Amino acid sequence: MASVDSAGSSVSGWLRPGDLLHAGLAVALLLGVWSVGALEVSTGKVSELYAINGSTVLLPCTYSSCIGIKNLYFNWHYDDNGTMIKLCEAVIPSEGVEPRPKINHDRVTFVGSSKSNNISILLWNITIDDAGNYYCFAKNEKEKFRNHSAVYVLYVVDEIKVIDNTLTVIIVSVLGGVIGFSIIFMVIKGLLIQFVLTGDDKNKECLVSSGNDNTENGVSGAKADNKGTPKA
Structure with missing residues (x-):
């Protein structure tokens, strides 16, 4: 038993945890260099x-x-x-x-x-x-x-077959035309909406302005009409 313990202590003295770690890193490094430089x-x-x-x-x-x-x-x-x-x-x-x-x-x-x-x-x-x-x-x-x-x-x-892409070109062209038309339609729609909203704002301003003028005229007239006839 003593000899076994002695051998065990001797082996453990040779293979320390730090030595094992260094050996593992060295092996990994060598393998990495080998894989990088591989043919x-x-x-x-x-x-x-x-x-x-x-x-x-x-x-x-x-x-x-x-x-x-x-x-x-x-x-x-x-x-x-x-x-x-x-x-x-x-x-x-x-x-x-x-x-x-x-x-x-x-x-x-x-x-x-x-x-x-x-x-x-x-x-x-x-x-x-x-x-x-x-x-x-x-x-x-x-x-x-x-x-x-x-x-x-x-x-x-024996020969290279040329693929007819006519149908694909037609489909792509049609889709492109539809997408382009949709974009133009949305732009025109947005411009029309903006134009209508701008016209409504102007009409509202005119109505407000006209109402104010009529109110002022009506008030002054009312005051004038409400004045009683001077007593004799």
């Missing part, structure tokens, strides 16, 4: 495209890392009904050094640049069979080979 790849805000059969399309992809890169490996894959087909791959040794991509598809061209963190590709003369998911993948040796990927969806159609 990310992106295919843009709009990660899908409808393209016409036979056209050439850009498959966009960019990478970012707050702590920089070293021997950044990247590739593009196409998901062919569950079978991943590699389109191209390359390594960017360091910031600003252009890669030398290996192209595994005869209709693929690398158009990216490490100066703009761009690893995009062009796909030429697309066909209906080219429709599907394209994956941009990268891993960074400087972040202990942390990796990330993003998907870009390509739809291939």
Whole structure:
């Protein structure tokens, strides 16, 4: 029992509450730095495209890392009904050094640049069979080979259908006209009400003024009429 107590006291001496708190803060800080500097790849805000059969399309992809890169490996894959087909791959040794991509598809061209963190590709003369998911993948040796990927969806159609917005335009125009007419009607109504009220005020002033004059005349006349005839 004594040895256990001794060991327990020794352990408690090593792991003080303050030390545990500091260790927890250190771990949280490291995790925060790791998440902030983590490698990310992106295919843009709009990660899908409808393209016409036979056209050439850009498959966009960019990478970012707050702590920089070293021997950044990247590739593009196409998901062919569950079978991943590699389109191209390359390594960017360091910031600003252009890669030398290996192209595994005869209709693929690398158009990216490490100066703009761009690893995009062009796909030429697309066909209906080219429709599907394209994956941009990268891993960074400087972040202990942390990796990330993003998907870009390509739809291939024979023609782009133009949506007829005539009905929508008519509805919007009618609604706009109704709203505009309502506003004009309310303005005219307000002006008419103001005009009528102003006319009533003037009429009242005239009536009051006329009444005062008649009253004064009537009073003086009454006084004159009420005077008795002087006695002889």
